[in-house]
Amino acid sequence: MNQKSITEGSILKTLILFAVPFMIANILQSLYGAVDLFVIGRYSSPESVAAVSTGTQVTQIVTSLVTGLTLGSTILIAEYTGSKQFELVKKAIGTTLTVFFLVAVFLSVLMIVLERPLLTILGTPAESFELTMQYVLICAFGTVFVCGYNAISAILRGYGDSKSPMYFVLISCILNIILDFLFVKYCGLGVAGTALATIISQGSSMVIAIIKLKKQNFIFDFKPASFKPDLFLTKRLGQIGIPISFQELMVRISFLYLMVVMNRCGVYAAAVVGISSKYDIFAMLTGTSIASALAAITAQNIGAGKPERARKSLWYGLSFAVMVSFVFWIWAQVAPDTMIRLFSKDENIIAVGAAFFQYCSYDYILVTIVFILNGYLNGCQKTVWTMISCSAGALLLRIPLVWYFGTHFSGNIGRLGMIAPTVSGVMAIYTFVYVLYEGRKVTITG
Numbered sequence: 001m002n003q004k005s006i007t008e009g010s011i012l013k014t015l016i017l018f019a020v021p022f023m024i025a026n027i028l029q030s031l032y033g034a035v036d037l038f039v040i041g042r043y044s045s046p047e048s049v050a051a052v053s054t055g056t057q058v059t060q061i062v063t064s065l066v067t068g069l070t071l072g073s074t075i076l077i078a079e080y081t082g083s084k085q086f087e088l089v090k091k092a093i094g095t096t097l098t099v100f101f102l103v104a105v106f107l108s109v110l111m112i113v114l115e116r117p118l119l120t121i122l123g124t125p126a127e128s129f130e131l132t133m134q135y136v137l138i139c140a141f142g143t144v145f146v147c148g149y150n151a152i153s154a155i156l157r158g159y160g161d162s163k164s165p166m167y168f169v170l171i172s173c174i175l176n177i178i179l180d181f182l183f184v185k186y187c188g189l190g191v192a193g194t195a196l197a198t199i200i201s202q203g204s205s206m207v208i209a210i211i212k213l214k215k216q217n218f219i220f221d222f223k224p225a226s227f228k229p230d231l232f233l234t235k236r237l238g239q240i241g242i243p244i245s246f247q248e249l250m251v252r253i254s255f256l257y258l259m260v261v262m263n264r265c266g267v268y269a270a271a272v273v274g275i276s277s278k279y280d281i282f283a284m285l286t287g288t289s290i291a292s293a294l295a296a297i298t299a300q301n302i303g304a305g306k307p308e309r310a311r312k313s314l315w316y317g318l319s320f321a322v323m324v325s326f327v328f329w330i331w332a333q334v335a336p337d338t339m340i341r342l343f344s345k346d347e348n349i350i351a352v353g354a355a356f357f358q359y360c361s362y363d364y365i366l367v368t369i370v371f372i373l374n375g376y377l378n379g380c381q382k383t384v385w386t387m388i389s390c391s392a393g394a395l396l397l398r399i400p401l402v403w404y405f406g407t408h409f410s411g412n413i414g415r416l417g418m419i420a421p422t423v424s425g426v427m428a429i430y431t432f433v434y435v436l437y438e439g440r441k442v443t444i445t446g
Contacts, residue, residue, distance in 0.1 A: 006018055006160050006296070006297050006300050006301070007082055007300050007301050007304040007306055007309070011309055011312045011313055011316060012316050014297070014313075015290075015293065015294075015297065015313050015316050015317055018160075018162050018293050018296070018297060019162075019289055019290045019293035019294075019317070021162040021163045021165070021166040022157070022162050022166075022289040022290070022292055022293045023285060023286060023289035023290075024166050024170075025153070025162075025165050025166040025169045025170075025289075026285050026288060026289045026292075027282070027285055028166070028169045028170055028172075028173040029169050029172075029173070031173050031176070031177070034278045034281075034282075034343075035176060035177050035180050036052055036056075036180060036194040036197070036198065037049065037052055037053070037056075037274060037275065037278060037343050038342070038343055039180045039181060039184045039185065039194065040052050040184065040190070040191065040194055041343050041344040041345075042185075043184050043185050044184065044190050044191070046267050046268070046271060046344075046346060046349070047125075047127045047128040047131060047267060048128070048131055048190055048191050049271045049274065049343075049344060049349075050125055050127070050128040050132075050267045050270040050271050050274070051128040051131035051132040051134075051135055051191050052135060052191060052194055052274065053270055053271055053273060053274020053275070053277070054119070054122060054124050054128065054132045054270060054274070055132045055135035055136050055139070055191070055195075056274065056277070057122070057252075057255065057256055057274075057277075058111075058115070058118060058119070058122075058132075058136050058256075059111075059136065059139045060252060061249065061252050061253075061256070062107050062111065062143060062146065063146065064245070064248035064249055064251070064252045065103075065107065065245045065248065065249060066100075066103070066107075066146060066147055066150050066245075067150070067244070067245070067248055068241050068242065068243075068244035068245025068246070068247070068248050068249075069099070069100065069103065069237070069241040069242075069244075069245055070150045070151060070153070070154035070241075071154065071240075071241065071244050071292065071295060071378060072237050072238075072240035072241020072242070072244055072245075072383070073092070073096040073151065073154040073155060073158060073237060073241065074154045074155075074157050074158040074292070074295060074296050074299070075158065075240050075295055075296070075299040075378060075379060075381060076092050076096075076158065076233070076236055076237055076240055076299075077089055077092050077093065077096075077154075077155055077158030077159055078157075078158040078159075078160075078295075078296045078297075078299035078300040078303065078379075079299045079300070079302070079303040079381075080092060080303065081158060081159055081160060081300060081303070082299065082300035082301065082302070082303025082304040083303040083304065086219065088233070089159070089219060090219055090220055090226075091230045091233055092230075092233050092237075093155050093219070093220040094220065094226045094227055094228055094229070094230070095228075095229045095230050095233040095234050095237060096151055096154070096155060096237065097148075097151055097152075097155075097220075097227060098227045098228070098229045099229055099234060099237060100147045100148065100150075100151040101144065101147070101148070103147055104143045104144040104146070104147035104148070105144070107143050107147075108140050108141065108143040108144065111136060111137075111139070111140035111143065112137065112140050115133060115136045115137060115140070116133065119132055119133060119136070121260070122256060122260050123260045125267050125270060127267060128267065128270075131190070131191045132191075134191055134192050134195070135191045135192070135194070135195045138192060138195035138196060138199065139195050139198065139199060141199065142195075142198065142199025142200075142202060142203065145199055145202040145203040145205075145206050146202055148206040149168070149169075149172070149202055149205050149206045149209065152165070152168075152206065152209045152210070152213070153165035153168070153169075153209075155220070157292070157293075157296050158296055158299070159219070160296075160300065162293065162296075164209070164212075164213075165209075168205045168208060168209045168212075169205060171204070171205055171208060172201045172202055172204060172205030173201070175200070175201040175204055175205075176197050176198060176201035176202075179193075179196070179197035179200060179201060180193070180194060180197045182197075183196055183197055184197075210222060239383075240381055240383055241383075243383040243384050243386065243387035244378060244383050244386065244387065246387050246391065247386055247387040247389075247390035247391055247394075248390075250390060250391040250394040250395060251390055251391075251393070251394045251398075253394065253399075254394035254395065254398040254399050254402070255398075257398075257399050257402050257403075258273065258398075258402050258416070258419070261402055261403075261405075261406035261416065268346070268348045268349050268352045269352055269413050271344065271346075271349050271353075272340075272349060272352050272353035272356055272413065275339075275340055275343045275344065275349070275353065276353065276356060276357060276360060276417075278343065279328070279332075279339055279357070280360075280363070280364075282328070283325055283328035283329075283332075283361070283364040284325060284364060284367055284368055284371065286320070286321045286324040286325060286368070287321040287322075287324075287325060287367070287368030287369075287371040287372055288371050290317040290320065290321045290371075290372060290375065291317075291321075291371040291372050291374060291375025291376075291378075292375060293317075293375075294313060294314060294317050294372065294375040294376050294379060295375045295376070295378045295379040296379065297310065297313050297379065298310040298313065298314075298375075298376055298378075298379025298380060299379045299380075299381070301313075302379070302380065310376070310379065310380075311376075313376075314372070314373075314376040314435075317372055317375075318369065318372045318373070321368050321371075321372055322365060322368055322369065325364040325365045325368040326364075326365060328361065328364045329361045329362065329364045329365055331361075332357050332358055332360075332361030332364070333358055333361060336353070336354045336355075336357035336358050336361075337350050337354050339357055340353045340354070340357065352413050353413070354414075355413070355414025355417065356413050356414050356416065356417040357417065358414070358417070359414055359415070359416075359417030359418045359421070360417035360418075360419075360420050360421065361417075361421075362421035362425075363420040363421040363424050366421050366424035366425045366428050367420070367421075367424040367428075369424075369428040369431075369432070370424055370427045370428050370431055373428070373431045373432060373434075373435050374386045374389070374390070374431065376435065377431075377434075377435065385434065389427060389430070389431055389434075390427070393423050393424075393426070393427045394423075397422070397423040397426060397427075398419060398420075398423045401419045401422060401423065402416070402419055405418070405419060
């Protein structure tokens with residue numbers, strides 16, 4: 001498999017061709033949670049819906065930590081690929097895979113040990129507590145698959161190939177859908193069935209990816225001797241990836257606090273947040289996809305000595321992503337009830353959630369802007385700035401606002417939907433200013 005350059009040709013065409021497979025892969029990956037929730041909503045109780053909703057919030061902590069490290073790997077490999085240092089590319093791949101395996105083992109143990117106290121802190125409704133425990137425990141044993149698949153995808157994207165990860169996740173998604181219906185509808189496994197479907201499908205995708213890359217004579221041979229973490233590259237991976245993981249963790253903690261407040265309002269409110277989070281993913285999908293693609297494109301172009309090309313990619317990507325998120329905002333404003341009905345026909349959930357959807361939908365546009373700007377800055381390896389920015393937004397803005405609205409408007413779930421767009425609006429302003437006046441001073445260290 002040859003390295004694919006994203007440092008030449010039409011900027012807009014390169015961005016689109018590289019970002020679209022990102023987008024399709026993210027759409028497919030988002031279907032994991034969406035299908036889980038859809039099947040549970042159709043064939044199980046409201047308690048099961050709340051269990052999957054809350055359990056997903058917990059497992060997303062792990063995904064957030066992994067995402068930070070994967071993006072760090074993508075940026076590192078993209079930089080060395082852009083500068084054509086292919087021996088360093090090989091070493092970076094071996095380091096990435098070894099580090100991710102160790103991280104997976106650690107996170108699995110952590111989830112098993114801390115799931116009960118964490119779910120207690122989250123105020124998980126008593127009716128769905130044991131079901132949520134069941135979901136998180138099963139997912140904990142599949143962490144190695146989550147880390148493995150994400151590591152391989154990150155490596156390929158940094159190397160300039162965004163199509164192969166799309167095919168791998170397509171296989172996984174199809175298998176997940178089949179297993180969801182088999183385990184939940186026909187075998188009656190409920191919440192456990194959705195968790196099993198997810199980890200089996202992700203494990204299959206990881207194995208298929210490794211087999212395919214070995215047959216294609218990929219730059220990395222996957223032999224045991226090649227899995228040697230290089231100390232220098234491990235340090236660089238940490239320098240780039242840990243700030244991203246930390247910011248993702250802080251953002252996730254702030255959203256978990258929102259889940260705590262909503263759980264206090266009962267099963268229906270918890271279900272609303274779970275359903276809303278699925279639309280958040282889809283509505284912001286273009287933004288997150290272009291942001292991830294932009295990080296790789298920026299890193300490769302800076303590695304190749306073409307920072308101006310990276311900056312032009314930023315403005316193209318920002319314009320396109322905002323237009324797409326605007327469509328979802330219109331849907332939420334005009335017919336929020338139809339969005340909820342796709343996942344649940346329970347009239348109580350619909351009644352509680354309609355106003356919440358209308359308020360929080362403003363975030364579809366505002367947070368998309370933040371994602372794109374941060375994607376560019378991450379590609380410039382200004383990950384410490386994005387860590388400080390996102391952590392400040394989570395700890396100094398979102399959590400205090402959740403506390404305030406939860407205290408003064410606990411009977412009005414809709415008002416809690418105002419929090420996310422308020423935070424994203426403030427973050428978009430100061431991040432945009434930073435990109436204009438500081439982000440142009442692009443330097444690469446190491």
